[in-house]
Amino acid sequence: xxxxxxxxxxxxxxxxxxxxxxxxxxxxxxxxxxxxxxxxxxxxxxxxxxxxxxxxxxxxxxxxxxxxxxxxxxxxxxxxxxxxxxxxxxxxxxxxxxxxxxxxxxxxxxxxxxxxxxxxxxxxxxxxxxxxxxxxxxxxxxxxxxxxxxxxxxxxxxxxxxxxxxxxxxxxxxxxxxxxxxxxxxxxxxxxxxxxxxxxxxxxxxxxxxxxxxxxxxxxxxxxxxxxxxxxxxxxxxxxxxxxxxxxxxxxxxxxxxxxxxxxxxxxxxxxxxxxxxxxxxxxxxxxxxxxxxxxxxxxxxxxxxxxxxxxxxxxxxxxxxxxxxxxxxxxxxxxxxxxxxxxxxxxxxxxxxxxxxxxxxxxxxxxxxxxxxxxxxxxxxxxxxxxxxxxxxxxxxxxxxxxxxxxxxxxxxxxxxxxxxxxxxxxxxxxxxxxxxxxxxxxxxxxxxxxxxxxxxxxxxxxxx
Numbered sequence: 001x002x003x004x005x006x007x008x009x010x011x012x013x014x015x016x017x018x019x020x021x022x023x024x025x026x027x028x029x030x031x032x033x034x035x036x037x038x039x040x041x042x043x044x045x046x047x048x049x050x051x052x053x054x055x056x057x058x059x060x061x062x063x064x065x066x067x068x069x070x071x072x073x074x075x076x077x078x079x080x081x082x083x084x085x086x087x088x089x090x091x092x093x094x095x096x097x098x099x100x101x102x103x104x105x106x107x108x109x110x111x112x113x114x115x116x117x118x119x120x121x122x123x124x125x126x127x128x129x130x131x132x133x134x135x136x137x138x139x140x141x142x143x144x145x146x147x148x149x150x151x152x153x154x155x156x157x158x159x160x161x162x163x164x165x166x167x168x169x170x171x172x173x174x175x176x177x178x179x180x181x182x183x184x185x186x187x188x189x190x191x192x193x194x195x196x197x198x199x200x201x202x203x204x205x206x207x208x209x210x211x212x213x214x215x216x217x218x219x220x221x222x223x224x225x226x227x228x229x230x231x232x233x234x235x236x237x238x239x240x241x242x243x244x245x246x247x248x249x250x251x252x253x254x255x256x257x258x259x260x261x262x263x264x265x266x267x268x269x270x271x272x273x274x275x276x277x278x279x280x281x282x283x284x285x286x287x288x289x290x291x292x293x294x295x296x297x298x299x300x301x302x303x304x305x306x307x308x309x310x311x312x313x314x315x316x317x318x319x320x321x322x323x324x325x326x327x328x329x330x331x332x333x334x335x336x337x338x339x340x341x342x343x344x345x346x347x348x349x350x351x352x353x354x355x356x357x358x359x360x361x362x363x364x365x366x367x368x369x370x371x372x373x374x375x376x377x378x379x380x381x382x383x384x385x386x387x388x389x390x391x392x393x394x395x396x397x398x399x400x401x402x403x404x405x406x407x408x409x410x411x412x413x414x415x416x417x418x419x420x421x422x423x424x425x426x427x428x429x430x431x432x433x434x435x436x437x438x439x440x441x442x443x444x445x446x447x448x449x450x451x452x453x454x455x456x457x458x459x460x461x462x463x464x465x466x
Contacts, residue, residue, distance in 0.1 A: 008404045009465035015415025016461040017073070017118070018437060019082035019369055020062075021126035021170065024424040026086060028063035029056050032101035035092025036131040038138075039427070042186040054430035060422055061446045066109050068448065072438055073421060074116040076454045077461025081113065082121040082225075082298070082368060082417055084170065087130050087151055094130030095147040103158055110162050121417075122159065123167040123225060124152055124209065127175055127185065127427070134187065139175065139198040145205045152209035156218055164220030166213065167298060168206035171227040172255055173199070181321065184428060192320040193277050200279035203258045203289060210292040224259045225298030225368045228252050229305040230351045234329045239309035243326035246271070247307045250322045260297060260360045262290035275320065297356070298368030300419070301349045301399075303342040306331050337395075339375040340433055346398040353406035353413055362412045370399050371419035373426070373433030387439050387451040396453070397466065404465075418457070422448060 029040050043055035062069055073081055087094060089102040113120040125148070129138050138144060152168070160166075178185030180195035206224055213222045229251060233244035249267040257265045272278045308329040314321075335344045349367065356365055372395045380388045396418065403413060422438040425431060431442060437454035441447040460466045 006463050006465040008401060009463075010404065011407065011414075012464070013414075014464060015080040015119075015366055015417065016457065016464075017078040017080040017082070017415070017417045018419065018421040019121075019417045020420045020422075020424055021084040021123070021128070022086035022089070023056055023059070023084075023126065023128040024420075024426065025060045025062040025422070026089070027057065027059040027061045029058075031063070032105070033089075033092060033099040034086065034102065035088040035094070035099075037086070037088040037128040038131055038134050038186040039128060040088075041131045041134070050428050051430040051432040054425070056425060058446075059425040060440050063105065065446065065448075067112055069422065069438075070109075070112045070116050070118060072448060072450065072454075073118050075458070076437055076450060077458040078118050078421075079461065080119040080121055080165075080415065080417070081421065082123060082167070083109070084123040084126040084128075085155055086128060087125065087148075088128065090154070091130070091151055092132075094133035094144075095150070098154060106159060110159055114162060119165065120163055121165040121167065122155070122163045123170050124148075124155060125168065125172075126170040127178075129175075138179070138187070139201045139205075140194050142201060145201050145208065148205040149208045149212055153212050153216065156213055156216055160213075160216070160218045160220065165296065166218075166220060166222040167225050167296075168209045168222065169202060170225045170298075171300060172202045172206070172224070173227065173251060176202070190319050196272060196277050197279045199254060200281060203255065204281070204285055206259065206294075207289045207292040210294065211288060214292070221295040221364075223294040223296035223298060224255070225300060226252075226255050226259065227300040227302070227369070228256065228352050229301075229303065230348050230355075231305045231307055234306065234308035234331075237309070240307070243307045243309045246325040247305060247322075250325070251305065256360070258289050259294050260363055262293045271325070277320070295364065297360075297363050297365040299349075299352055299356075299365055300369035301352060301367065302370065304345045304348045306343075337372055337374075340373045344372075344395065346402050349399050350402035350406050353403065353411040354409070357406075357409075357411050362410070364412050364414060366413055366415035366417065367399075367403060368417050369419035370396070370416070371435045373429075373435050375433050377423075377434045377439065381439075385449055386455075387449070389451045389453045392451070392453040393456050396457070400460075400466070 039056045047053050110120050133144050176195050176199045180189050231244040231248040233240040249265045253265040306329040307326040314324050372392050420435045422436040423434040423440040439449045
């Protein structure tokens, strides 16, 4: 193929790949000494909350099939892949003995990646709190921050000689929203005060892991992965604009500002003070956060947030919620992914990258997740057994065009990772929506088949563009 057919070419060394997490792919949930995490526990308690009653025990069997999977990654042109380490596999109770079987597994996986020229990007926490630590309050309990820092140090020591891209957390606002506001993660509490404390302690744990990384003289980069949802106002009316600023402060800047700038957004602090929800912290905490910002930012982008001014006064009896300051706005004529119920707005990825360039020192970043979940993909499987997911190719292409435009304008974006490599278990949605370049057939012991999008990304990676 001649390169002159490439219309959108990307910088040399651009990271082409995908991302996944341990709990969503490994399976082997109670094998080889792994401890329980909150997902294992919640599934035991309420299996009915999970789509088709499918829990985290088996998932996509990466624990057993990692060699085959890494071969497939190489085959479809990956030069990088983000995985996560399961805290409860490595340290079954979260704070005590280290599990030698887990060390062996992660060493094997990392070595296999390197042998196949796929660089492992490793994330430490992806929603999977060890259950023994959740029993003492999870992120609401400061001692869990200490346990996390110890866990991070152990990981750097064990694997840091080969892993040069580390991430402290993936989408840290999600456990805040899911576990303490909107009832879609365990422990299913609705308590704004706890939500704030969880958010603060998570940021503190991230900064302390970064501090540890530097103290240990590690020679890679360490960052965080944030799901950024640009907050677009319904109109330029001052009340709509104010609503969008507050939504942005609550859902984006709450983690983005301390991670990159070392300080919390003033608008958010103001709300917490006025409403009486300031978190508890110790002297020195804010200084640790200020001094230990990220080297590298992962950006997960799926959909925008559209907001408008509040139309009705909140019920004074109802629990305090962030939407006390705005209402969600459904924009007429928006483009939708009907399977997931999410808006598709490709320009959002460009707006995020411009914002990072203009307001966050053009920090080195990459698109760490972007993707399209589709239900019932089997109906697109052709007579040769290939899922014809042209909709996914179009989705990726349209986002990459905007990433390309941002690069032309000087954005420091270094790569694009699709969520995800192979269809995986998606929390309470289980296998309802499929996201992968590679299909996983649960009825055939997790048989892997490359989809049309997987063949397409292979060419994109080879040509460093499309």
